[in-house]
Amino acid sequence: MTEASLQTSTPTLEQIRPAAIEQITDEAIANYLRHTYKMAEITALAEQDAKVVKTCEVLDITITDEELQVAGDAFRLKHRLLGSAQTLAWLEQQQISAEDWTQGIRIQLLTQKLKDRLFADSIDDHYLTNRDEYHRAAFSQILVSDLADALQIVQTLRAGKASFCEMALEHSQAKTSGEQGGFVGVRFVSTLMPEIRAAIAGVQAGEIIDPIKTQRGYHILRIEKWFAPTLSESVRAEILDLLFKSWLGAEDDRSA
Amino acid sequence: MKINDLESRPPINLDDRQSLNIKVPELELPHYRKLGRTDLKVSCLGLGGGGGISSADTLYAFDRGINYFFYSSDLHHYLYSSMAGALKKLCQRGSAVRDRVVLATVTYIKSPEVALAALLDQFLELGIDYIDVLFWGWIGTNDAAAFADCLNLSNDLRGPGTVYQRTIEKMIGVSDRLKKMGAVRYIGASFHDLDLAHQWLDSSLLDVVMVRHNVAHRSAQSQVFNCLDAQNFDRPGISTFKSAGSHSGALWDIPEGLPAGCWIPSVPDLYRYSLSQNCVDVCLTGMRSPAEIDAATLGIAQGKLTQAEIDYLGIYGDLHRKRLQIQDIPTEKLIYRS
Known part of the structure; x- marks a missing residue:
């Protein structure tokens, strides 16, 4: 292979330009x-x-x-x-x-x-009938894959040797909680995994909850604040969406 | 659709909409006062139906300036129902005086699930557009959890535009007043457990706190009244009940051992005792006749009790409860009135 043919077959990066496309159809x-x-x-x-x-x-x-x-x-x-x-x-x-x-x-x-x-x-009728579904909680979590690690973290937190934020930043394997010092946000309790719903029922704000096993690993949770159900504008919009999506699904079932 | 140039609209600052509603605190014992942080102007004497007052005499009380009425549609309803006719007249749809009346009702069924049914009973019985203060009644030591559940309804219950307002509208029909006020304007609780009352004093979910208080039962002073700042216009409204009665008997009866000639407080004096306490807005009474109403109104006009009178009535109450022997009381603390 000659030097000239080498130059032809292997253009430099500067020589390569993206191909020009007139119009994406x-x-x-x-x-x-x-x-x-x-x-x-x-x-x-x-x-x-x-x-x-x-x-x-x-x-x-x-x-x-x-x-x-x-x-x-x-x-x-x-x-x-x-x-x-x-x-x-x-x-x-x-x-x-x-x-x-x-x-x-x-x-x-x-x-x-x-x-x-x-x-x-x-x-209104839906809300009054299903009011318990609209409890919300602000919570923090640390998610780890190993039970021994989870128990150790709980022990450290309860002993007051480190803050929840500190432990979450260091140990949590979940993206949101790992990056945000544990704080996950405010969620409707009804949207949480059943294992977590069961574990947080009746728990006081501020309490460190024992590790909860789910398919994702071991969750260490702390409820930051409970919010009583209130039919606010955002909850109204959410219920409206829920009922509408359910109706659209029913339309699909009928047409299937 | 037209695509014209639009004007930039500045975002609305919600704080700008809120006017400062600062009022000068009352120093004396005015007949009318603001009920804590509520917008209600109430008479310092309230009238409940527990004494079985008639409708005619209830209307007489209203004519005499009493505007705070307390009504039960469940417990002791047979007693309260005798004032129902008057409350209908004052508060029913179309009443010309509705905005001058403060209607407080109570349900003793401490369950969020039956709140709607309890409300509906009251609306149907009295033919009203709205309730000024809905009380959860008889909150005792074992009711902490149930009471917390009930208070969690507050934001759905009170004010205009709530789910309970719309539901009541569907049941009894729409009215301008119901739409404007909501089915319930404020939430109250009648406590039999002062620790619980203390615990909920700072809650935004509870607007009016009612506790037992009289010369023989004064714990509410340390656990409730004196925990509040009279200058704080965001504090809950405070009402007392049982100001003249005690399980040890009627407090106007002379306690055993009280020296002859010592002051025997009248029932209006006993009301004044409660109303002389820090932050007490309303003394709920069980007056039963025009004579009692007149006496109470005249008594209140005398103003607050002096500290010496308050101290004496504390001793008087302790004698009633047999917590003191007369020989233990310094003679200078006794007040003699013929």
């Missing part, structure tokens, strides 16, 4: 979704929108131009798109037309109206 995008295993997720979301639009047609739920305008302006304010030129530039950057954007907002509004039509009157 919709087909290429769909293929990307398939190759990255996101097709099912996106398809389900698209199906949900189609169901919403179709059901709204049946129920004669519509969006007025005024409602669209208010929602569009609110969207722009929220995203700091105050000027028209700025907004048009953003649309171009998103590779969507003003009509696409408007249609997206229309579907959001239709979804909200449909949710309200179907379930707004059921939220």
Whole structure:
């Protein structure tokens, strides 16, 4: 092999440039979704929108131009798109037309109206019947894989030889708690794993709970604060979503 | 959709919406006062139906300036029901005087599950739009856990826009007052265990604390009243009950051993004793007649008791409970009144 042919077959990094692509087609995008295993997720979301639009047609739920305008302006304010030129530039950057954007907002509004039509009157009854499901707890955790380590950590914490934060930063193998000094956040108790729900029932805030074994390992928990159930706006929205998703699922069952 | 230029709107600072509602503390014994941190203006004498007062006499009390009424729809309902007609007249839908009345009701069923049923009973019986203070009644030593569960309902129960307001609306129909006030405005508790009362004094879930207090049972002074700062306008409202009665008997009866000529407090004096304590807003009474109402109103007009009178009545109460022998009492502490 000559020196010249070597130079031809192994270009330097400076000589290599990304290939120029004129336009990514919709087909290429769909293929990307398939190759990255996101097709099912996106398809389900698209199906949900189609169901919403179709059901709204049946129920004669519509969006007025005024409602669209208010929602569009609110969207722009929220995203700091105050000027028209700025907004048009953003649309171009998103590779969507003003009509696409408007249609997206229309579907959001239709979804909200449909949710309200179907379930707004059921939220209070659902909450009063299932109030215990809406207890929340702010808690910290340290997750380790070995029971002996877990017991040692509990002993150290109860003896006051180290802070929870310190031990979590050093030992927790869970991403959130490991990075945030143990604090996991505020969660509805009903969304926690059954083993954890059982272990924290009746526990006082501040108490170090004995290691709890789950499929993820051994959890050392401390409840920072209990929150009594309250039907706040966020809980209302959550219940509305829950009832709506359950209805969409039931639609799937019927069509299966 | 039009894409015009938008004006930048500054975010709303929620703190700006809150006005400072600082009021000058009352120094004397005014007939009306603010009930702790609530927005309720209450008469210092409250009237409960436990004495079986009639509706006519309840209306007489209202005419005499008493505006705090306490009603039970479950325990002792047969006694309380005799004042129900008056409370209906004062508080039912369409009443022209509703905003001048403070209606406190109590349920002795300490369970969140039956709160709605208890409320509905009261709404239906009295035909009302809202309750000013809903009390959890008779909170005793063994009720700590159940009471905590009940108080956890507070944010769902009180104020406008709550789940309980909407549910009551569905049951009895919508009204402007119900929508504006909520089904329940504030939450109270009647404690028979002072340790529990003390424990919950600082809770945002509890707006009004009611405790037994009289000359013979003064523990509430150290465990409740004196734990509060009279200058703190965020403190809970305080009401007393049983100011004139004790399990050792009626406190206006002369205790054994009291020297002749010593001051025998009248029932209004006994009310004044409670109302002279730190942070006591309301003395709940069981008055039964216009004569008793007039006497109490006149008695209150005399103002707070002096420290010497308060000290004497403490001795008087201890004699009632047979905690003191007369020979143990320094003679200068006795007050003689013919």
